[in-house]
Amino acid sequence: MGRPRTNDTTVKERLVECTTELLATRPQESVTVRAVAAAAGTSTAAVYSLFGDKEGLIAAVRDRAVAGLFQAVTAVPASENALTDIYALAAAYRRWGREHSYLYATLFGGVQSFEPSGTVGTGDPVRPLIAAIDRAVAASVLEGEATSIAVSLWVTLHGVVTLELAGALVGPTADVTFRSTIHAALRGWTTPAVFVSLRNGDLAP
CATH class of the missing domain: 1.10.10 (Arc Repressor Mutant, subunit A)
Known part of the structure; x- marks a missing residue:
């Protein structure tokens, strides 16, 4: 045998x-x-x-995590408001992280990184964010280079989600912090006219 x-x-x-x-x-x-x-x-x-080796096995799990996160963000429907869409993508990212905290830690807890100078692949979770930012820049809602804006937003988003998963932000405090932080980050990239209109407004419920 x-x-x-x-x-x-x-x-x-x-x-x-x-x-x-x-x-x-x-x-x-x-x-x-x-x-x-x-x-x-x-x-x-x-x-x-x-x-x-073990790292190759962990890399396979990371690939699965990337695929899951990509599926979560691509499920967000596009609307006529690019800023609302960007916030919805951030919320989907946070929701996936909360529901798959161990995969999130595997994906971002090691050497995995966001590559601002690399080519965004068709299965890259950042692709929907870049697309929404491109729309916002084209509509003169945001100003700046799309990848730079995406990196800035991802750093902010990743920080908030990581603190929440570590237990530093809980309950209503986590919700308020997430919402206010993402809103503030987006306002920082808006054009002057849009900044004024958003200063006392909301991007999402």
């Missing part, structure tokens, strides 16, 4: 699923190749054969 296969698609998917589940309940540093292999009912050799 031949040795069981360790490099087929089924085993690969099971390893990614088990790693994701372990990351939901353990610190990332405690999720070892041996622990993942045991949870998946396979050998450590399968992990090394399919992913190279």
Whole structure:
């Protein structure tokens, strides 16, 4: 009888699923190749054969996280108001982070980063944000270079969500802080005329 296969698609998917589940309940540093292999009912050799090492396995989980976040933000419908859409995208990002905190930590807790000078791929979660910002710039609602605006907003958004997931912002305070911070960040990039109109107004309920 031949040795069981360790490099087929089924085993690969099971390893990614088990790693994701372990990351939901353990610190990332405690999720070892041996622990993942045991949870998946396979050998450590399968992990090394399919992913190279633990970092390769974690990278596969990150890919899944990117796909999930992309799905969440692309589900946000576009409206005639680009600023409202940008706020809605920020809210979708926050909601995904809260619902998948372990994936969020895996995605942004290590070396994963936002690449402002890179090419935005078709599956990149930042693409809908860039598109909404482009619309706002074209309509003279925001002024500046789209990627710079996106980086600024992402830094702000990431900071608020990270503090919330760490427990520093809870309950109504988290909601108020999120809303006011994102509004303030957007107003900072608006054209003078729009800034005046938004100063005492709201972008979203």
